[in-house]
Amino acid sequence: MMTRAIRIHRHGGPEVMQLEEVELPEPDAGQVRVKNTCIGVNYADIYEREGDHGGPHFAKEMPITMGHMAVGIIDALGAGVTDRHIGERVGYIGPNSYAGHTNIPVARLFRLPDAVPDTVAGGYLLRGLTAEYLLRRLYKVQPGTTALVHAAAGGMGLILGQWGSLLGARMIGTVSSPQKAQVARAHGYDTVINYSSEDFAERTLAETNGVGADVIYDGVGKMAFLKSLDCIRPRGMVVSYGTASGNVGEFDLQRLHSKSIVVTRPTLRSWIADPDEAATASKALFDVLSGGKLHTPIGAQLPLDQAAAAHHQLASRSVTAPIVLIP
Ligand SMILES: NC(=O)c1ccc[n+]([C@@H]2O[C@H](COP(=O)([O-])OP(=O)(O)OC[C@H]3O[C@@H](n4cnc5c(N)ncnc54)[C@H](OP(=O)(O)O)[C@@H]3O)[C@@H](O)[C@H]2O)c1
CATH class of the missing domain: 3.40.50.720 (NAD(P)-binding Rossmann-like Domain)
Incomplete structure (x- = not known):
């Protein structure tokens, strides 16, 4: 299928991010396709775009579809995926999230409680x-x-x-x-x-x-x-x-x-790599998020094509609540 994605063809400032129509293959075995409904904008995205931070934000092959997490609805299952269903609402930590749809391994998915709205999960899951x-x-x-x-x-x-x-x-x-x-x-x-x-x-x-x-x-x-x-x-x-x-x-x-x-x-990736640890961690997070124990303000909710504006805002030090992109 075709989907819209924010991609970069070289590292640089926010202006290197472009909205493009791209071909998304069917999900591989062990993957699902998620129709993204709310995409978190995190500092890791800025490191990925700038490309000079080393560590886990190593230079990948260009072009790169930006992003590290989103929330959405499963709309296709890869071979062998039996414990997930189409229509299920999930959050994930994984690459290529600045897009309308993203293929993602099942191991990177988190089931979201109803009490945690998309925007809150988009801003606070990662x-x-x-x-x-x-x-x-x-x-x-x-x-x-x-x-x-x-x-x-x-x-x-x-x-x-x-x-x-x-x-x-x-x-x-x-x-x-x-x-x-x-x-x-x-x-x-x-x-x-x-x-x-x-x-x-x-x-x-x-x-x-x-x-x-x-x-x-x-x-x-x-x-x-x-x-x-x-x-x-x-x-x-x-x-x-x-x-x-x-x-x-x-x-x-x-x-x-x-x-x-x-x-x-x-x-983070070292601390949620083990599925049991990831499950325990997400349960602890969802308990505090859905128990009403935390204030979780959300800042700007911008359309996907305004990813550059989102990066400008986050890097400007003017933001006091997470920004999300709505495809
Ligand atoms: N290692 C991990 O597992 C992991 C996972 C998630 C996030 N993180 C890190 O957590 C940090 C916060 O992430 P976030 O997305 O929530 O961002 P954020 O805290 O909303 O924004 C970054 C903040 O850093 C401060 N800052 C100081 N000097 C700055 C400068 N020269 N340019 C920009 N900001 C500056 C600013 O606050 P003041 O104006 O008050 O100084 C700014 O608001 C990032 O460093 C990110 O990489 C790490």
């Missing part, structure tokens, strides 16, 4: 599964934990703040403006630091009697990572989980020595 492993498995946040989260009013920041708070942690967030500070305060953060006007490491030390945070979740990268080492407690963990301001690059390992600091650079 971010929520990430928050799940960051808060519950990579580091076990619990009562007594002090967690520092950079970009607290961004898409990841909103869910980390609220879920961390639900788990009983004291949540400290950094943001770049007073308006974002208000948003962060309304989404689980006990203390918010405007890191445009204040030294976040000094303030975090002051807030923790000079000890430092137990865990730091850094999705900002270049601008925030090294300074984060100054306000982590001895034997604490700095999680460099994203690079919105640029890659961290090389740094002197000796900087970890005096406090026995643990640093990790994780990716």
Whole structure:
């Protein structure tokens, strides 16, 4: 069948994304075809477009159909698929999602509860599964934990703040403006630091009697990572989980020595590769999402052909709720 897709033929700025009519083959064995109804716009999409971030966002063969996740309805089954049915509503984490239809392996699908609308799943499925492993498995946040989260009013920041708070942690967030500070305060953060006007490491030390945070979740990268080492407690963990301001690059390992600091650079795909772990993770996420325990605001809902505008907005630091594309 033919479908519309946002593709790139070279890496570059948002302008390299083009809407094209493409031939989508029938789903392979073990795959289903999903008619996408809501597509999440995530920072990973920006790394994929720019092409210089390494790690899991390695350069693929051109042209690339953009995107890493969507929500939709199964409308065709590949050979051997017996536990899914046409008409089933699903979310998935997988490539080629900026399109009308996408073929996706069954293992990448998540059944969505009715209580989680398409837009919420579109905005928060990838971010929520990430928050799940960051808060519950990579580091076990619990009562007594002090967690520092950079970009607290961004898409990841909103869910980390609220879920961390639900788990009983004291949540400290950094943001770049007073308006974002208000948003962060309304989404689980006990203390918010405007890191445009204040030294976040000094303030975090002051807030923790000079000890430092137990865990730091850094999705900002270049601008925030090294300074984060100054306000982590001895034997604490700095999680460099994203690079919105640029890659961290090389740094002197000796900087970890005096406090026995643990640093990790994780990716969601390692934490949901095992089907049982993925099922447990999604159940935990859907429990908090459908239990009404989290505010899940959604920002702009744009048509597929406005993917470039969506990328401009996300990269501009002006966004305080996830953006989604509606094909
Ligand atoms: N490793 C994983 O498994 C995984 C999975 C999902 C997401 N992530 C990461 O999570 C992070 C957040 O993703 P998101 O999609 O929810 O984005 P987002 O947080 O909504 O947007 C990024 C935020 O980073 C901050 N920032 C600081 N310097 C920036 C700069 N130079 N350019 C742009 N933004 C800058 C901005 O907040 P302020 O203005 O307040 O500074 C901005 O709002 C990303 O780094 C992403 O890669 C990682």
